[in-house]
Amino acid sequence: MSRVRFGRVFRMIVVRVVAGVALLAWVWLALFHGGFWRTDQRLGPRRTPARWPSVGIVVPARDEADVLPRTLPSLLGQVYPGPARVVLVDDGSSDDTAALAERLAHHYGGLPLTVTSPGPVPLGWTGKLHAVAHGVAAAGPVDYFLLTDADIAHGPGSLVVLVEAAGDRDIVSQMAVLRTRTGWERLVVPAFVYFFAMLYPFRRVNRPGARTAAAAGGCCLVRRKALERAGGIAAIRGAVIDDVALGTAIKRSGGRIWLGLVDHVRSTRAYPTLHSLWQMVSRSAYTQLRHSPLLLAGTVLGLALVFLAPPALTVAGAFLRDGLTCAAAAVAWLLMALTFVPILRYYRQPVTAALLLPATATLYLLMTVDSAVQHWRGRGAAWKGRSYPN
Known part of the structure:
Protein backbone atom coordinates (compact mmCIF):
# COMPACT_ATOMS: atom_id res chain seq x y z
CA MET A 1 0.00 0.00 0.00
CA ARG A 38 -36.39 16.73 30.44
CA THR A 39 -38.46 19.62 31.77
CA ASP A 40 -40.74 17.62 34.05
CA GLN A 41 -39.18 18.61 37.37
CA ARG A 42 -41.99 20.86 38.61
CA LEU A 43 -43.59 21.24 42.01
CA GLY A 44 -46.29 18.59 42.20
CA PRO A 45 -49.03 18.05 44.81
CA ARG A 46 -48.70 20.35 47.80
CA ARG A 47 -49.95 20.13 51.36
CA THR A 48 -51.30 22.99 53.44
CA PRO A 49 -49.30 23.10 56.67
CA ALA A 50 -51.06 22.83 60.01
CA ARG A 51 -49.21 25.98 61.03
CA TRP A 52 -47.95 28.47 58.50
CA PRO A 53 -44.23 28.97 59.21
CA SER A 54 -42.65 32.40 59.40
CA VAL A 55 -40.68 33.55 56.36
CA GLY A 56 -38.05 36.21 55.92
CA ILE A 57 -37.67 37.27 52.27
CA VAL A 58 -34.09 38.43 51.71
CA VAL A 59 -33.31 40.52 48.62
CA PRO A 60 -29.67 41.58 48.04
CA ALA A 61 -29.68 44.62 45.77
CA ARG A 62 -26.81 46.58 44.22
CA ASP A 63 -27.71 49.32 41.75
CA GLU A 64 -31.11 47.81 41.01
CA ALA A 65 -33.25 50.94 40.69
CA ASP A 66 -34.08 50.04 37.09
CA VAL A 67 -35.66 46.66 37.95
CA LEU A 68 -37.16 47.20 41.42
CA PRO A 69 -40.38 48.84 40.17
CA ARG A 70 -41.11 45.59 38.27
CA THR A 71 -40.03 43.14 40.97
CA LEU A 72 -40.33 44.47 44.51
CA PRO A 73 -44.12 45.02 44.30
CA SER A 74 -44.50 41.34 43.36
CA LEU A 75 -42.91 40.41 46.72
CA LEU A 76 -44.70 43.01 48.78
CA GLY A 77 -47.99 41.87 47.25
CA GLN A 78 -47.65 38.21 48.26
CA VAL A 79 -50.72 37.13 50.22
CA TYR A 80 -49.38 34.76 52.86
CA PRO A 81 -51.40 33.34 55.79
CA GLY A 82 -48.42 33.30 58.17
CA PRO A 83 -45.92 35.92 59.34
CA ALA A 84 -43.67 37.17 56.55
CA ARG A 85 -41.53 40.22 55.89
CA VAL A 86 -39.21 41.51 53.19
CA VAL A 87 -35.63 42.56 53.94
CA LEU A 88 -33.96 44.44 51.12
CA VAL A 89 -30.21 44.77 51.61
CA ASP A 90 -28.79 47.79 49.79
CA ASP A 91 -25.33 46.50 48.90
CA GLY A 92 -23.44 49.76 48.41
CA SER A 93 -25.59 51.01 45.54
CA SER A 94 -24.55 54.13 43.66
CA ASP A 95 -28.14 54.82 42.57
CA ASP A 96 -31.27 55.37 44.69
CA THR A 97 -32.02 51.67 45.23
CA ALA A 98 -32.71 52.08 48.96
CA ALA A 99 -34.86 55.19 48.66
CA LEU A 100 -36.80 53.74 45.75
CA ALA A 101 -37.54 50.57 47.73
CA GLU A 102 -38.95 52.68 50.56
CA ARG A 103 -41.12 54.62 48.14
CA LEU A 104 -42.42 51.45 46.53
CA ALA A 105 -43.33 50.00 49.92
CA HIS A 106 -45.15 53.20 50.86
CA HIS A 107 -47.04 53.16 47.55
CA TYR A 108 -47.95 49.47 47.31
CA GLY A 109 -48.15 48.44 50.96
CA GLY A 110 -48.46 44.71 51.56
CA LEU A 111 -45.80 42.79 53.47
CA PRO A 112 -43.64 44.90 55.79
CA LEU A 113 -40.33 46.02 54.30
CA THR A 114 -37.01 46.63 56.02
CA VAL A 115 -34.25 48.34 54.05
CA THR A 116 -30.79 47.91 55.49
CA SER A 117 -27.13 48.14 54.46
CA PRO A 118 -24.36 45.70 55.37
CA GLY A 119 -21.43 48.09 55.25
CA PRO A 120 -17.99 47.29 53.77
CA VAL A 121 -17.38 43.77 52.48
CA PRO A 122 -14.98 41.84 54.75
CA LEU A 123 -11.96 40.08 53.31
CA GLY A 124 -12.82 36.63 52.01
CA TRP A 125 -16.48 37.40 51.29
CA THR A 126 -18.20 38.10 48.00
CA GLY A 127 -20.36 41.19 48.09
CA LYS A 128 -23.61 39.37 47.41
CA LEU A 129 -23.12 36.73 50.09
CA HIS A 130 -22.13 39.38 52.62
CA ALA A 131 -25.40 41.14 51.80
CA VAL A 132 -27.36 37.87 52.05
CA ALA A 133 -25.80 37.08 55.44
CA HIS A 134 -26.71 40.56 56.67
CA GLY A 135 -30.28 40.12 55.42
CA VAL A 136 -30.59 36.71 57.06
CA ALA A 137 -29.51 38.22 60.38
CA ALA A 138 -31.89 41.15 59.96
CA ALA A 139 -34.83 38.84 59.19
CA GLY A 140 -34.57 37.34 62.66
CA PRO A 141 -35.28 33.79 63.88
CA VAL A 142 -37.81 32.83 61.20
CA ASP A 143 -38.59 29.29 60.07
CA TYR A 144 -37.63 29.86 56.44
CA PHE A 145 -35.68 32.32 54.34
CA LEU A 146 -36.74 33.05 50.78
CA LEU A 147 -33.54 34.13 49.05
CA THR A 148 -34.42 35.90 45.83
CA ASP A 149 -32.56 38.26 43.53
CA ALA A 150 -33.63 41.85 42.97
CA ASP A 151 -34.41 41.22 39.30
CA ILE A 152 -36.86 38.36 39.98
CA ALA A 153 -40.60 38.97 39.67
CA HIS A 154 -42.84 36.52 41.55
CA GLY A 155 -46.30 35.60 40.42
CA PRO A 156 -49.26 35.81 42.82
CA GLY A 157 -49.18 32.99 45.36
CA SER A 158 -45.52 32.19 44.75
CA LEU A 159 -44.64 32.21 48.46
CA VAL A 160 -47.61 30.02 49.40
CA VAL A 161 -46.67 27.51 46.69
CA LEU A 162 -43.08 27.31 47.93
CA VAL A 163 -44.05 26.82 51.57
CA GLU A 164 -46.73 24.24 50.76
CA ALA A 165 -44.21 22.31 48.66
CA ALA A 166 -41.47 22.44 51.28
CA GLY A 167 -42.65 19.55 53.47
CA ASP A 168 -39.52 17.72 54.62
CA ARG A 169 -37.31 19.47 52.06
CA ASP A 170 -34.67 21.88 53.34
CA ILE A 171 -34.34 23.79 50.07
CA VAL A 172 -37.00 24.35 47.45
CA SER A 173 -35.48 26.30 44.57
CA GLN A 174 -37.02 27.19 41.24
CA MET A 175 -35.08 28.32 38.19
CA ALA A 176 -36.67 31.58 37.12
CA VAL A 177 -37.69 31.97 33.50
CA LEU A 178 -35.05 34.17 31.87
CA ARG A 179 -35.81 36.89 29.34
CA THR A 180 -35.84 35.93 25.64
CA ARG A 181 -36.90 39.02 23.75
CA THR A 182 -33.93 39.83 21.52
CA GLY A 183 -32.43 37.54 18.91
CA TRP A 184 -29.29 36.99 20.97
CA GLU A 185 -31.33 36.17 24.07
CA ARG A 186 -33.38 33.63 22.11
CA LEU A 187 -30.19 32.02 20.83
CA VAL A 188 -28.17 31.93 24.06
CA VAL A 189 -30.59 31.82 27.01
CA PRO A 190 -32.36 28.47 26.42
CA ALA A 191 -28.93 26.90 25.92
CA PHE A 192 -27.80 28.40 29.22
CA VAL A 193 -30.53 26.48 31.05
CA TYR A 194 -29.81 23.38 28.94
CA PHE A 195 -26.10 23.41 29.82
CA PHE A 196 -26.86 24.07 33.49
CA ALA A 197 -29.12 21.02 33.55
CA MET A 198 -26.42 19.01 31.79
CA LEU A 199 -23.98 19.91 34.57
CA TYR A 200 -26.55 19.40 37.33
CA PRO A 201 -29.32 17.07 36.15
CA PHE A 202 -32.36 18.12 38.17
CA ARG A 203 -33.46 14.55 38.85
CA ARG A 204 -30.10 13.74 40.42
CA VAL A 205 -30.13 16.95 42.42
CA ASN A 206 -33.53 15.98 43.80
CA ARG A 207 -32.53 12.40 44.62
CA PRO A 208 -31.56 12.22 48.33
CA GLY A 209 -28.84 9.62 47.83
CA ALA A 210 -27.16 11.27 44.82
CA ARG A 211 -24.04 13.40 45.19
CA THR A 212 -25.16 15.99 42.61
CA ALA A 213 -26.28 19.19 44.32
CA ALA A 214 -27.30 22.64 43.10
CA ALA A 215 -29.89 25.35 43.62
CA ALA A 216 -31.31 28.34 41.76
CA GLY A 217 -30.36 31.50 43.60
CA GLY A 218 -33.09 33.61 42.04
CA CYS A 219 -35.81 31.80 43.99
CA CYS A 220 -34.65 29.62 46.86
CA LEU A 221 -36.67 28.79 49.97
CA VAL A 222 -34.28 27.60 52.70
CA ARG A 223 -35.13 26.13 56.09
CA ARG A 224 -33.33 28.15 58.77
CA LYS A 225 -32.31 25.12 60.85
CA ALA A 226 -30.82 23.43 57.79
CA LEU A 227 -28.89 26.58 56.91
CA GLU A 228 -27.52 26.77 60.44
CA ARG A 229 -26.59 23.08 60.37
CA ALA A 230 -24.60 23.69 57.19
CA GLY A 231 -22.66 26.54 58.82
CA GLY A 232 -24.79 29.45 57.65
CA ILE A 233 -23.98 31.76 54.77
CA ALA A 234 -20.48 32.11 56.22
CA ALA A 235 -19.76 28.53 55.14
CA ILE A 236 -19.91 29.62 51.47
CA ARG A 237 -18.81 33.23 51.95
CA GLY A 238 -16.28 33.25 49.11
CA ALA A 239 -18.37 31.41 46.53
CA VAL A 240 -18.92 33.17 43.22
CA ILE A 241 -21.48 30.59 42.05
CA ASP A 242 -23.33 30.96 45.32
CA ASP A 243 -26.52 29.04 44.52
CA VAL A 244 -24.68 25.84 43.63
CA ALA A 245 -22.47 26.28 46.71
CA LEU A 246 -25.54 26.69 48.93
CA GLY A 247 -27.26 23.60 47.55
CA THR A 248 -24.07 21.59 47.97
CA ALA A 249 -23.55 22.75 51.55
CA ILE A 250 -27.11 21.91 52.57
CA LYS A 251 -27.05 18.49 50.91
CA ARG A 252 -23.65 17.55 52.35
CA SER A 253 -24.86 18.41 55.82
CA GLY A 254 -27.71 15.91 55.46
CA GLY A 255 -30.38 18.21 54.06
CA ARG A 256 -32.88 17.34 51.38
CA ILE A 257 -32.96 19.69 48.41
CA TRP A 258 -35.17 20.18 45.37
CA LEU A 259 -34.55 22.09 42.14
CA GLY A 260 -36.96 22.50 39.27
CA LEU A 261 -38.51 24.71 36.62
CA VAL A 262 -41.37 27.15 37.06
CA ASP A 263 -43.59 29.42 34.96
CA HIS A 264 -44.65 32.11 37.44
CA VAL A 265 -41.20 33.28 38.61
CA ARG A 266 -39.42 35.38 36.00
CA SER A 267 -36.20 37.33 35.67
CA THR A 268 -36.55 40.88 34.39
CA ARG A 269 -32.81 41.24 33.79
CA ALA A 270 -32.14 42.25 30.18
CA TYR A 271 -29.21 40.86 28.21
CA PRO A 272 -30.05 42.43 24.85
CA THR A 273 -26.64 42.13 23.17
CA LEU A 274 -24.09 39.38 22.63
CA HIS A 275 -21.63 41.41 24.72
CA SER A 276 -23.93 41.47 27.75
CA LEU A 277 -24.65 37.73 27.43
CA TRP A 278 -20.94 37.06 26.99
CA GLN A 279 -20.18 38.86 30.25
CA MET A 280 -22.98 37.00 32.03
CA VAL A 281 -21.50 33.63 31.11
CA SER A 282 -17.77 34.37 31.15
CA ARG A 283 -17.69 36.04 34.56
CA SER A 284 -18.10 32.68 36.29
CA ALA A 285 -17.39 29.99 33.66
CA TYR A 286 -13.77 29.41 34.71
CA THR A 287 -14.80 29.47 38.36
Whole structure:
Protein backbone atom coordinates (compact mmCIF):
# COMPACT_ATOMS: atom_id res chain seq x y z
CA MET A 1 0.00 0.00 0.00
CA SER A 2 1.41 3.39 -0.95
CA ARG A 3 2.09 6.01 1.68
CA VAL A 4 -0.58 8.29 0.19
CA ARG A 5 -3.22 5.58 0.23
CA PHE A 6 -2.24 4.58 3.76
CA GLY A 7 -2.64 8.19 4.88
CA ARG A 8 -6.11 8.37 3.36
CA VAL A 9 -7.21 5.13 5.01
CA PHE A 10 -5.81 6.23 8.35
CA ARG A 11 -7.64 9.57 8.17
CA MET A 12 -10.87 7.80 7.25
CA ILE A 13 -10.50 5.47 10.24
CA VAL A 14 -9.84 8.41 12.58
CA VAL A 15 -12.86 10.31 11.24
CA ARG A 16 -15.11 7.28 11.61
CA VAL A 17 -13.86 6.67 15.16
CA VAL A 18 -14.55 10.30 16.11
CA ALA A 19 -18.04 10.09 14.61
CA GLY A 20 -18.69 6.83 16.43
CA VAL A 21 -17.48 8.20 19.77
CA ALA A 22 -19.68 11.29 19.34
CA LEU A 23 -22.66 9.05 18.60
CA LEU A 24 -21.99 6.85 21.64
CA ALA A 25 -21.60 9.98 23.79
CA TRP A 26 -25.03 11.24 22.73
CA VAL A 27 -26.65 7.85 23.28
CA TRP A 28 -25.24 7.85 26.80
CA LEU A 29 -26.24 11.48 27.47
CA ALA A 30 -29.77 10.95 26.18
CA LEU A 31 -30.42 7.70 28.05
CA PHE A 32 -28.21 7.60 31.12
CA HIS A 33 -27.35 11.15 32.21
CA GLY A 34 -30.19 11.73 34.64
CA GLY A 35 -32.70 12.76 31.98
CA PHE A 36 -31.04 16.19 32.04
CA TRP A 37 -32.95 17.26 28.93
CA ARG A 38 -36.39 16.73 30.44
CA THR A 39 -38.46 19.62 31.77
CA ASP A 40 -40.74 17.62 34.05
CA GLN A 41 -39.18 18.61 37.37
CA ARG A 42 -41.99 20.86 38.61
CA LEU A 43 -43.59 21.24 42.01
CA GLY A 44 -46.29 18.59 42.20
CA PRO A 45 -49.03 18.05 44.81
CA ARG A 46 -48.70 20.35 47.80
CA ARG A 47 -49.95 20.13 51.36
CA THR A 48 -51.30 22.99 53.44
CA PRO A 49 -49.30 23.10 56.67
CA ALA A 50 -51.06 22.83 60.01
CA ARG A 51 -49.21 25.98 61.03
CA TRP A 52 -47.95 28.47 58.50
CA PRO A 53 -44.23 28.97 59.21
CA SER A 54 -42.65 32.40 59.40
CA VAL A 55 -40.68 33.55 56.36
CA GLY A 56 -38.05 36.21 55.92
CA ILE A 57 -37.67 37.27 52.27
CA VAL A 58 -34.09 38.43 51.71
CA VAL A 59 -33.31 40.52 48.62
CA PRO A 60 -29.67 41.58 48.04
CA ALA A 61 -29.68 44.62 45.77
CA ARG A 62 -26.81 46.58 44.22
CA ASP A 63 -27.71 49.32 41.75
CA GLU A 64 -31.11 47.81 41.01
CA ALA A 65 -33.25 50.94 40.69
CA ASP A 66 -34.08 50.04 37.09
CA VAL A 67 -35.66 46.66 37.95
CA LEU A 68 -37.16 47.20 41.42
CA PRO A 69 -40.38 48.84 40.17
CA ARG A 70 -41.11 45.59 38.27
CA THR A 71 -40.03 43.14 40.97
CA LEU A 72 -40.33 44.47 44.51
CA PRO A 73 -44.12 45.02 44.30
CA SER A 74 -44.50 41.34 43.36
CA LEU A 75 -42.91 40.41 46.72
CA LEU A 76 -44.70 43.01 48.78
CA GLY A 77 -47.99 41.87 47.25
CA GLN A 78 -47.65 38.21 48.26
CA VAL A 79 -50.72 37.13 50.22
CA TYR A 80 -49.38 34.76 52.86
CA PRO A 81 -51.40 33.34 55.79
CA GLY A 82 -48.42 33.30 58.17
CA PRO A 83 -45.92 35.92 59.34
CA ALA A 84 -43.67 37.17 56.55
CA ARG A 85 -41.53 40.22 55.89
CA VAL A 86 -39.21 41.51 53.19
CA VAL A 87 -35.63 42.56 53.94
CA LEU A 88 -33.96 44.44 51.12
CA VAL A 89 -30.21 44.77 51.61
CA ASP A 90 -28.79 47.79 49.79
CA ASP A 91 -25.33 46.50 48.90
CA GLY A 92 -23.44 49.76 48.41
CA SER A 93 -25.59 51.01 45.54
CA SER A 94 -24.55 54.13 43.66
CA ASP A 95 -28.14 54.82 42.57
CA ASP A 96 -31.27 55.37 44.69
CA THR A 97 -32.02 51.67 45.23
CA ALA A 98 -32.71 52.08 48.96
CA ALA A 99 -34.86 55.19 48.66
CA LEU A 100 -36.80 53.74 45.75
CA ALA A 101 -37.54 50.57 47.73
CA GLU A 102 -38.95 52.68 50.56
CA ARG A 103 -41.12 54.62 48.14
CA LEU A 104 -42.42 51.45 46.53
CA ALA A 105 -43.33 50.00 49.92
CA HIS A 106 -45.15 53.20 50.86
CA HIS A 107 -47.04 53.16 47.55
CA TYR A 108 -47.95 49.47 47.31
CA GLY A 109 -48.15 48.44 50.96
CA GLY A 110 -48.46 44.71 51.56
CA LEU A 111 -45.80 42.79 53.47
CA PRO A 112 -43.64 44.90 55.79
CA LEU A 113 -40.33 46.02 54.30
CA THR A 114 -37.01 46.63 56.02
CA VAL A 115 -34.25 48.34 54.05
CA THR A 116 -30.79 47.91 55.49
CA SER A 117 -27.13 48.14 54.46
CA PRO A 118 -24.36 45.70 55.37
CA GLY A 119 -21.43 48.09 55.25
CA PRO A 120 -17.99 47.29 53.77
CA VAL A 121 -17.38 43.77 52.48
CA PRO A 122 -14.98 41.84 54.75
CA LEU A 123 -11.96 40.08 53.31
CA GLY A 124 -12.82 36.63 52.01
CA TRP A 125 -16.48 37.40 51.29
CA THR A 126 -18.20 38.10 48.00
CA GLY A 127 -20.36 41.19 48.09
CA LYS A 128 -23.61 39.37 47.41
CA LEU A 129 -23.12 36.73 50.09
CA HIS A 130 -22.13 39.38 52.62
CA ALA A 131 -25.40 41.14 51.80
CA VAL A 132 -27.36 37.87 52.05
CA ALA A 133 -25.80 37.08 55.44
CA HIS A 134 -26.71 40.56 56.67
CA GLY A 135 -30.28 40.12 55.42
CA VAL A 136 -30.59 36.71 57.06
CA ALA A 137 -29.51 38.22 60.38
CA ALA A 138 -31.89 41.15 59.96
CA ALA A 139 -34.83 38.84 59.19
CA GLY A 140 -34.57 37.34 62.66
CA PRO A 141 -35.28 33.79 63.88
CA VAL A 142 -37.81 32.83 61.20
CA ASP A 143 -38.59 29.29 60.07
CA TYR A 144 -37.63 29.86 56.44
CA PHE A 145 -35.68 32.32 54.34
CA LEU A 146 -36.74 33.05 50.78
CA LEU A 147 -33.54 34.13 49.05
CA THR A 148 -34.42 35.90 45.83
CA ASP A 149 -32.56 38.26 43.53
CA ALA A 150 -33.63 41.85 42.97
CA ASP A 151 -34.41 41.22 39.30
CA ILE A 152 -36.86 38.36 39.98
CA ALA A 153 -40.60 38.97 39.67
CA HIS A 154 -42.84 36.52 41.55
CA GLY A 155 -46.30 35.60 40.42
CA PRO A 156 -49.26 35.81 42.82
CA GLY A 157 -49.18 32.99 45.36
CA SER A 158 -45.52 32.19 44.75
CA LEU A 159 -44.64 32.21 48.46
CA VAL A 160 -47.61 30.02 49.40
CA VAL A 161 -46.67 27.51 46.69
CA LEU A 162 -43.08 27.31 47.93
CA VAL A 163 -44.05 26.82 51.57
CA GLU A 164 -46.73 24.24 50.76
CA ALA A 165 -44.21 22.31 48.66
CA ALA A 166 -41.47 22.44 51.28
CA GLY A 167 -42.65 19.55 53.47
CA ASP A 168 -39.52 17.72 54.62
CA ARG A 169 -37.31 19.47 52.06
CA ASP A 170 -34.67 21.88 53.34
CA ILE A 171 -34.34 23.79 50.07
CA VAL A 172 -37.00 24.35 47.45
CA SER A 173 -35.48 26.30 44.57
CA GLN A 174 -37.02 27.19 41.24
CA MET A 175 -35.08 28.32 38.19
CA ALA A 176 -36.67 31.58 37.12
CA VAL A 177 -37.69 31.97 33.50
CA LEU A 178 -35.05 34.17 31.87
CA ARG A 179 -35.81 36.89 29.34
CA THR A 180 -35.84 35.93 25.64
CA ARG A 181 -36.90 39.02 23.75
CA THR A 182 -33.93 39.83 21.52
CA GLY A 183 -32.43 37.54 18.91
CA TRP A 184 -29.29 36.99 20.97
CA GLU A 185 -31.33 36.17 24.07
CA ARG A 186 -33.38 33.63 22.11
CA LEU A 187 -30.19 32.02 20.83
CA VAL A 188 -28.17 31.93 24.06
CA VAL A 189 -30.59 31.82 27.01
CA PRO A 190 -32.36 28.47 26.42
CA ALA A 191 -28.93 26.90 25.92
CA PHE A 192 -27.80 28.40 29.22
CA VAL A 193 -30.53 26.48 31.05
CA TYR A 194 -29.81 23.38 28.94
CA PHE A 195 -26.10 23.41 29.82
CA PHE A 196 -26.86 24.07 33.49
CA ALA A 197 -29.12 21.02 33.55
CA MET A 198 -26.42 19.01 31.79
CA LEU A 199 -23.98 19.91 34.57
CA TYR A 200 -26.55 19.40 37.33
CA PRO A 201 -29.32 17.07 36.15
CA PHE A 202 -32.36 18.12 38.17
CA ARG A 203 -33.46 14.55 38.85
CA ARG A 204 -30.10 13.74 40.42
CA VAL A 205 -30.13 16.95 42.42
CA ASN A 206 -33.53 15.98 43.80
CA ARG A 207 -32.53 12.40 44.62
CA PRO A 208 -31.56 12.22 48.33
CA GLY A 209 -28.84 9.62 47.83
CA ALA A 210 -27.16 11.27 44.82
CA ARG A 211 -24.04 13.40 45.19
CA THR A 212 -25.16 15.99 42.61
CA ALA A 213 -26.28 19.19 44.32
CA ALA A 214 -27.30 22.64 43.10
CA ALA A 215 -29.89 25.35 43.62
CA ALA A 216 -31.31 28.34 41.76
CA GLY A 217 -30.36 31.50 43.60
CA GLY A 218 -33.09 33.61 42.04
CA CYS A 219 -35.81 31.80 43.99
CA CYS A 220 -34.65 29.62 46.86
CA LEU A 221 -36.67 28.79 49.97
CA VAL A 222 -34.28 27.60 52.70
CA ARG A 223 -35.13 26.13 56.09
CA ARG A 224 -33.33 28.15 58.77
CA LYS A 225 -32.31 25.12 60.85
CA ALA A 226 -30.82 23.43 57.79
CA LEU A 227 -28.89 26.58 56.91
CA GLU A 228 -27.52 26.77 60.44
CA ARG A 229 -26.59 23.08 60.37
CA ALA A 230 -24.60 23.69 57.19
CA GLY A 231 -22.66 26.54 58.82
CA GLY A 232 -24.79 29.45 57.65
CA ILE A 233 -23.98 31.76 54.77
CA ALA A 234 -20.48 32.11 56.22
CA ALA A 235 -19.76 28.53 55.14
CA ILE A 236 -19.91 29.62 51.47
CA ARG A 237 -18.81 33.23 51.95
CA GLY A 238 -16.28 33.25 49.11
CA ALA A 239 -18.37 31.41 46.53
CA VAL A 240 -18.92 33.17 43.22
CA ILE A 241 -21.48 30.59 42.05
CA ASP A 242 -23.33 30.96 45.32
CA ASP A 243 -26.52 29.04 44.52
CA VAL A 244 -24.68 25.84 43.63
CA ALA A 245 -22.47 26.28 46.71
CA LEU A 246 -25.54 26.69 48.93
CA GLY A 247 -27.26 23.60 47.55
CA THR A 248 -24.07 21.59 47.97
CA ALA A 249 -23.55 22.75 51.55
CA ILE A 250 -27.11 21.91 52.57
CA LYS A 251 -27.05 18.49 50.91
CA ARG A 252 -23.65 17.55 52.35
CA SER A 253 -24.86 18.41 55.82
CA GLY A 254 -27.71 15.91 55.46
CA GLY A 255 -30.38 18.21 54.06
CA ARG A 256 -32.88 17.34 51.38
CA ILE A 257 -32.96 19.69 48.41
CA TRP A 258 -35.17 20.18 45.37
CA LEU A 259 -34.55 22.09 42.14
CA GLY A 260 -36.96 22.50 39.27
CA LEU A 261 -38.51 24.71 36.62
CA VAL A 262 -41.37 27.15 37.06
CA ASP A 263 -43.59 29.42 34.96
CA HIS A 264 -44.65 32.11 37.44
CA VAL A 265 -41.20 33.28 38.61
CA ARG A 266 -39.42 35.38 36.00
CA SER A 267 -36.20 37.33 35.67
CA THR A 268 -36.55 40.88 34.39
CA ARG A 269 -32.81 41.24 33.79
CA ALA A 270 -32.14 42.25 30.18
CA TYR A 271 -29.21 40.86 28.21
CA PRO A 272 -30.05 42.43 24.85
CA THR A 273 -26.64 42.13 23.17
CA LEU A 274 -24.09 39.38 22.63
CA HIS A 275 -21.63 41.41 24.72
CA SER A 276 -23.93 41.47 27.75
CA LEU A 277 -24.65 37.73 27.43
CA TRP A 278 -20.94 37.06 26.99
CA GLN A 279 -20.18 38.86 30.25
CA MET A 280 -22.98 37.00 32.03
CA VAL A 281 -21.50 33.63 31.11
CA SER A 282 -17.77 34.37 31.15
CA ARG A 283 -17.69 36.04 34.56
CA SER A 284 -18.10 32.68 36.29
CA ALA A 285 -17.39 29.99 33.66
CA TYR A 286 -13.77 29.41 34.71
CA THR A 287 -14.80 29.47 38.36
CA GLN A 288 -17.15 26.59 37.51
CA LEU A 289 -14.03 24.72 36.35
CA ARG A 290 -12.30 25.47 39.67
CA HIS A 291 -9.67 27.55 37.83
CA SER A 292 -8.11 24.33 36.55
CA PRO A 293 -6.27 24.43 33.19
CA LEU A 294 -6.70 20.65 33.00
CA LEU A 295 -10.48 20.90 33.41
CA LEU A 296 -10.51 23.76 30.90
CA ALA A 297 -8.69 21.63 28.32
CA GLY A 298 -11.05 18.71 28.98
CA THR A 299 -14.08 20.96 28.65
CA VAL A 300 -12.90 22.42 25.35
CA LEU A 301 -12.17 18.96 23.94
CA GLY A 302 -15.46 17.61 25.27
CA LEU A 303 -17.51 20.44 23.79
CA ALA A 304 -15.72 20.05 20.46
CA LEU A 305 -16.30 16.30 20.36
CA VAL A 306 -19.91 16.30 21.57
CA PHE A 307 -21.31 19.46 20.00
CA LEU A 308 -19.07 20.49 17.08
CA ALA A 309 -17.96 17.17 15.61
CA PRO A 310 -21.43 15.83 14.67
CA PRO A 311 -22.42 18.66 12.26
CA ALA A 312 -18.88 19.02 10.94
CA LEU A 313 -18.53 15.29 10.23
CA THR A 314 -22.04 15.09 8.78
CA VAL A 315 -21.06 17.64 6.15
CA ALA A 316 -17.58 16.16 5.67
CA GLY A 317 -18.95 12.63 5.34
CA ALA A 318 -21.48 13.74 2.72
CA PHE A 319 -18.83 15.66 0.80
CA LEU A 320 -16.38 12.75 0.84
CA ARG A 321 -19.16 10.22 0.12
CA ASP A 322 -18.35 8.37 3.33
CA GLY A 323 -21.79 7.05 4.20
CA LEU A 324 -20.78 5.48 7.52
CA THR A 325 -19.26 8.67 8.89
CA CYS A 326 -22.13 10.78 7.59
CA ALA A 327 -24.77 8.48 9.09
CA ALA A 328 -23.12 8.20 12.53
CA ALA A 329 -22.51 11.93 12.77
CA ALA A 330 -26.01 12.79 11.54
CA VAL A 331 -27.64 10.52 14.14
CA ALA A 332 -25.48 12.13 16.84
CA TRP A 333 -26.57 15.58 15.63
CA LEU A 334 -30.19 14.45 15.62
CA LEU A 335 -29.97 13.16 19.20
CA MET A 336 -28.37 16.44 20.24
CA ALA A 337 -31.19 18.41 18.65
CA LEU A 338 -33.90 16.19 20.13
CA THR A 339 -32.55 16.65 23.67
CA PHE A 340 -32.70 20.44 23.16
CA VAL A 341 -36.31 20.49 21.97
CA PRO A 342 -37.97 20.33 25.46
CA ILE A 343 -36.09 23.43 26.66
CA LEU A 344 -36.96 25.26 23.44
CA ARG A 345 -40.63 24.42 23.97
CA TYR A 346 -40.39 25.56 27.58
CA TYR A 347 -39.13 28.91 26.31
CA ARG A 348 -41.69 28.91 23.48
CA GLN A 349 -39.04 28.97 20.78
CA PRO A 350 -39.28 27.21 17.40
CA VAL A 351 -38.03 23.63 17.61
CA THR A 352 -36.06 24.10 14.40
CA ALA A 353 -33.66 26.22 16.45
CA ALA A 354 -32.42 22.94 17.95
CA LEU A 355 -30.27 22.47 14.85
CA LEU A 356 -28.37 25.64 15.81
CA LEU A 357 -27.21 24.22 19.14
CA PRO A 358 -23.69 23.51 17.77
CA ALA A 359 -23.31 27.20 16.90
CA THR A 360 -24.46 28.21 20.38
CA ALA A 361 -22.12 25.65 21.93
CA THR A 362 -19.27 27.25 20.00
CA LEU A 363 -20.14 30.58 21.60
CA TYR A 364 -20.14 28.97 25.05
CA LEU A 365 -16.78 27.36 24.33
CA LEU A 366 -15.32 30.74 23.42
CA MET A 367 -16.91 32.36 26.49
CA THR A 368 -15.34 29.71 28.70
CA VAL A 369 -11.90 30.23 27.18
CA ASP A 370 -12.30 33.99 27.55
CA SER A 371 -13.24 33.50 31.21
CA ALA A 372 -9.97 31.63 31.75
CA VAL A 373 -7.97 34.31 29.90
CA GLN A 374 -9.52 37.05 32.06
CA HIS A 375 -8.63 35.07 35.17
CA TRP A 376 -5.03 34.62 34.04
CA ARG A 377 -4.84 38.37 33.47
CA GLY A 378 -5.88 38.91 37.08
CA ARG A 379 -9.38 40.17 36.35
CA GLY A 380 -11.39 37.15 37.44
CA ALA A 381 -15.13 37.13 38.05
CA ALA A 382 -16.65 40.61 38.08
CA TRP A 383 -20.10 42.01 38.77
CA LYS A 384 -21.21 45.63 39.11
CA GLY A 385 -17.84 47.11 39.89
CA ARG A 386 -16.54 44.24 42.03
CA SER A 387 -13.92 41.74 40.89
CA TYR A 388 -12.94 38.44 42.49
CA PRO A 389 -9.64 37.49 40.80
CA ASN A 390 -8.89 34.56 43.08
